[in-house]
Amino acid sequence: MNDQELHELAEKQAALGEVRGTPARDPVNAPMIRHWLDAMGDENPAYLEKGVAPPAMAQVWTMPGVRRSAKDRSPVDDMIAALDASGYTGVVATNCEQTYHRYARIGERLTPATRFTDLAGPKRTALGVGFFATWTVTWYGEDEEPVAEMLFRVLKFRPRTRESSSSTTGQAAAGEGQAAAYPLQPAINQDTAFFWEGVKQGELRIQTCADCGELRHPPGPLCPRCRSVNRGHMVASGQGTLYSYVVHHHPPVPGRETPFVVGVVELPEGVRIVGNVVDCPIEEVAVGMPLRVTYRRMDDQLVLPMWTPGEA
Numbered sequence: 001m002n003d004q005e006l007h008e009l010a011e012k013q014a015a016l017g018e019v020r021g022t023p024a025r026d027p028v029n030a031p032m033i034r035h036w037l038d039a040m041g042d043e044n045p046a047y048l049e050k051g052v053a054p055p056a057m058a059q060v061w062t063m064p065g066v067r068r069s070a071k072d073r074s075p076v077d078d079m080i081a082a083l084d085a086s087g088y089t090g091v092v093a094t095n096c097e098q099t100y101h102r103y104a105r106i107g108e109r110l111t112p113a114t115r116f117t118d119l120a121g122p123k124r125t126a127l128g129v130g131f132f133a134t135w136t137v138t139w140y141g142e143d144e145e146p147v148a149e150m151l152f153r154v155l156k157f158r159p160r161t162r163e164s165s166s167s168t169t170g171q172a173a174a175g176e177g178q179a180a181a182y183p184l185q186p187a188i189n190q191d192t193a194f195f196w197e198g199v200k201q202g203e204l205r206i207q208t209c210a211d212c213g214e215l216r217h218p219p220g221p222l223c224p225r226c227r228s229v230n231r232g233h234m235v236a237s238g239q240g241t242l243y244s245y246v247v248h249h250h251p252p253v254p255g256r257e258t259p260f261v262v263g264v265v266e267l268p269e270g271v272r273i274v275g276n277v278v279d280c281p282i283e284e285v286a287v288g289m290p291l292r293v294t295y296r297r298m299d300d301q302l303v304l305p306m307w308t309p310g311e312a
């Protein structure tokens with residue numbers, strides 16, 4: 001489809017209004033709530049005592065499962081399929097806003113209803129040219145009252161090919177005007193700016209509580225031990241050991257060549273940090289291996305800390 005046809009399909013899908021999906025396979029139930037609370041580390045007993053589900057579980061109850069049937073299709077699926085077929089195969093979620101109207105009660109079966117609301121684009125983004133697709137899902141209880149709703153927006157983009165990305169990474173091609181930015185930029189905010197400034201200077205900075213001295217990583221606004229908002233940082237030695245890792249083969253990641261290793265590195269200072277393990281054949285990567293930090297320039301602005309085999 002061309003851009004015009006994609007917009008026509010979007011209008012058609014939006015005109016369908018709210019389309020009811022298949023009711024949840026299981027009613028809201030205590031075992032799933034217990035799994036969720038465990039996974040989230042939420043020890044609040046109120047949910048199970050009152051027989052209600054945590055509101056953030058809304059999506060859980062009507063997950064379609066791995067093998068979806070044709071009757072589970074929503075107005076969004078046709079839109080996404082058309083974008084895929086038109087070459088916009090990349091996807092990244094950009095917005096998720098949830099509104100909770102009331103608690104879902106144990107024993108009730110929720111039904112989702114999906115409304116496709118908007119297609120915007122094509123737009124140029126750091127990931128490539130793409131469309132922003134927006135929809136809402138409302139979950140209804142058996143009494144037909146809305147329990148929760150969610151606005152969801154994704155960017156469906158045309159991934160850069162390897163040739164076109166290698167020609168635009170690093171130094172700006174002559175006449176291109178600006179250097180291509182590494183497509184996966186970290187979210188830098190007032191809690192994390194010190195970390196990224198440290199990286200640029202070759203320092204691995206770990207946040208500290210200015211009151212009790214507790215180290216914490218990733219950085220955050222509040223000390224989990226004493227709840228103080230006063231913070232500072234220390235500079236880690238740059239040594240570590242590999243605590244755990246995965247080898248990423250698929251899906252393709254913009255700006256990266258697969259496979260690559262994502263590790264959880266335990267620092268002798270007492271916190272763990274996530275980063276790529278580099279300069280090491282994948283077969284030789286092993287839990288417990290000594291590592292040291294190294295700094296890699298990704299573009300004009302961004303330096304990423306990565307991990308390379310170190311001395312035991």
Ligand SMILES: [Zn+2]
Nearest residue numbers: 209212223226
């Ligand atoms: Zn503290």
